[in-house]
Amino acid sequence: MIxxxxxxxAYLTGYKLFIIIFFVFLFSPLIVTxxxxxxxxxxxxxxWKGFTLDWFFGKGPEKIGLFHDSINLRxxxxxxxxxxxxxxxxxxxxxxxxxxxxxEDFKFKGALYFLMIAPLVIPGVILGISILLxxxxxxxxxxxxxxxxxxALSPSFxxxxxxxxxxxTTIVTMIISARxxxxxxxxxxxxFNLGASKLEVIWLITLKYxxxxxxxxxxxxxxxxxxxxNTTLFLIGADSTLPINLYQQVRDGSxxxxxxxxxxxxxxxxxxxxxNLYTGKKEEE
Amino acid sequence: xMTKSKTRKIRWSFIIFFIPxxxxxxxxxxxxxxxxxxISLTSTSTDGFTLDNYKAFFLEPIYWxxxxxxxxxxxxxxxxVLVISMPVAFxxxxxxxxxxxxxxxxxxxxxxxxxxxxxxxGWMILLRESGVINSIMLKLGIxxxxxxxxxxxITMIMGLVYTSMLFMIVPIIGVLGSLDDSLIEAAxxxxxxxxxxxxxxxxxxxxxxxxxxxxxxxxLVLGSYxxxxxxxxxxxxxxxxxxxxxxxxxxxxxxxxxxxxxxxILSSMIIWVALKLTKxxxxxxVR
Numbered sequence: 247m248i249x250x251x252x253x254x255x256a257y258l259t260g261y262k263l264f265i266i267i268f269f270v271f272l273f274s275p276l277i278v279t280x281x282x283x284x285x286x287x288x289x290x291x292x293x294w295k296g297f298t299l300d301w302f303f304g305k306g307p308e309k310i311g312l313f314h315d316s317i318n319l320r321x322x323x324x325x326x327x328x329x330x331x332x333x334x335x336x337x338x339x340x341x342x343x344x345x346x347x348x349x350e351d352f353k354f355k356g357a358l359y360f361l362m363i364a365p366l367v368i369p370g371v372i373l374g375i376s377i378l379l380x381x382x383x384x385x386x387x388x389x390x391x392x393x394x395x396x397x398a399l400s401p402s403f404x405x406x407x408x409x410x411x412x413x414x415t416t417i418v419t420m421i422i423s424a425r426x427x428x429x430x431x432x433x434x435x436x437x438f439n440l441g442a443s444k445l446e447v448i449w450l451i452t453l454k455y456x457x458x459x460x461x462x463x464x465x466x467x468x469x470x471x472x473x474x475x476n477t478t479l480f481l482i483g484a485d486s487t488l489p490i491n492l493y494q495q496v497r498d499g500s501x502x503x504x505x506x507x508x509x510x511x512x513x514x515x516x517x518x519x520x521x522n523l524y525t526g527k528k529e530e531e
Numbered sequence: 532x533m534t535k536s537k538t539r540k541i542r543w544s545f546i547i548f549f550i551p552x553x554x555x556x557x558x559x560x561x562x563x564x565x566x567x568x569x570i571s572l573t574s575t576s577t578d579g580f581t582l583d584n585y586k587a588f589f590l591e592p593i594y595w596x597x598x599x600x601x602x603x604x605x606x607x608x609x610x611x612v613l614v615i616s617m618p619v620a621f622x623x624x625x626x627x628x629x630x631x632x633x634x635x636x637x638x639x640x641x642x643x644x645x646x647x648x649x650x651x652x653g654w655m656i657l658l659r660e661s662g663v664i665n666s667i668m669l670k671l672g673i674x675x676x677x678x679x680x681x682x683x684x685i686t687m688i689m690g691l692v693y694t695s696m697l698f699m700i701v702p703i704i705g706v707l708g709s710l711d712d713s714l715i716e717a718a719x720x721x722x723x724x725x726x727x728x729x730x731x732x733x734x735x736x737x738x739x740x741x742x743x744x745x746x747x748x749x750x751l752v753l754g755s756y757x758x759x760x761x762x763x764x765x766x767x768x769x770x771x772x773x774x775x776x777x778x779x780x781x782x783x784x785x786x787x788x789x790x791x792x793x794x795x796i797l798s799s800m801i802i803w804v805a806l807k808l809t810k811x812x813x814x815x816x817v818r
Binding site: 247248249250251258261264265268269271272273274275276278279282289290291292293338339342343345346350352358361362364365366367368369370371372373375376377378379380383408409411412415444445448469472473475476479480488489492493496497500504505507508511512515516518519520523 | 543544545547548549551552553555556559560561562563564566567570615618619622625626627628633636637638639640641642644645646647648649650651652653654655656657659661662663666667693712715716719725728746747750753754755756757761771774775778779784787788791794795798799802
């Protein structure tokens, strides 16, 4: 049944087989995508026509590799810019929200908490369209009353940031709250008794304690923003983010450049995961 | 004197924390959804509030059929994900060697940290008519001619299961990790069969993880756009595609808002029923 109990051979073998099939299912699409990034063919499919790096470095005219593909490079840059902005903003507000819900008491706290976790169960598409409609109404209102056109309120970079921020902040808040809940508040009291102000206590003691979860929250926020599709789809302006860009290319027929991008992303994420596990383990020790 | 100045300082910190959070929730969550509701109740052809957009939904079978289909498929996908995730989570926490646990966890996480777009693309390369599986099968002589394996409901369900699985596995691992092995050992020593141990100990213990996993998976599947669009059948839409078409393609924001609001009601209702059935509270489940 479990590792401490005697198990029949058939049970263990059967179970292992199931797990192996599961992992094959999990990885086959990724591995095939990565391998075909190096196929010397115009299409991301078999037969294998030999090894090439053209889909990364090719200068054209036949094969334009990723590093000479201005559309995809711009998509990656936009995604980076968006993800950095979103993770910065949502980490700041998420930390504040964690303090608010874990350390302050006020009327209607329960109701506000409910609102704070609501984005978890609102489909991303709906968040996208409701923010689109709302900002559009505001923008029309401002234009009618003041005669000013606010560009940030029409589909654009800042609208995407707002849309992603609206739900990513919830996740960051929950990550930081989980750690803040375990914080020993007698430490704060000790600092108060020694004459520290509230701000000093937060800055010198509580935030130091929260640091791993703040970094973790920021990293998750970056990742979620970088790959978000559903909310972004409705708020995008002229500059597409990478996932939207890829979607349009896949829909209209693709070249192995997409495999090259996938290869880079998969390798980056795997490295990130390994580093994360390694540092996480170190901290536990 | 002392206490007075202290309470005043604490109020200050409250205001500093409260304002950004309140602005976030008010401007990006509450008001946009009120606006969604308001616009769904208006129409370009008449002034004032009207229920026309909702009427259109119920009178036009293609709309509500898509809606029902999306809901039913989301429930089916959630159930399949649960059936696959339970044994996987159990293997990682209770059967695999303790040394390999960390590695297995990374292996599970990596595919899901990669963008959904890339995961779906991987399946398209594998399954399409000119795809990898077809070339291999033709070469081996198993297929006589290529078979289009994309663009049908079964493939779409598989794709949805694939893209949402992690969000079930992780919460279940979370609760299973704290399940004391000696409970299972005791049951085993007292002669309980595997099925009884699963039914009486493991599943009841995992219920919070199962519930939060199911809610997240259900929400993701219900609201997904990419997977049904790229892997599903060409003549059967997902409800999010319906919304996209109204808003972006036909520029009919009023109708699109009504659809959006209906999707919101549907998702909240199904989650509410699920929580009621298992007697759990929302705030507890999401923790």
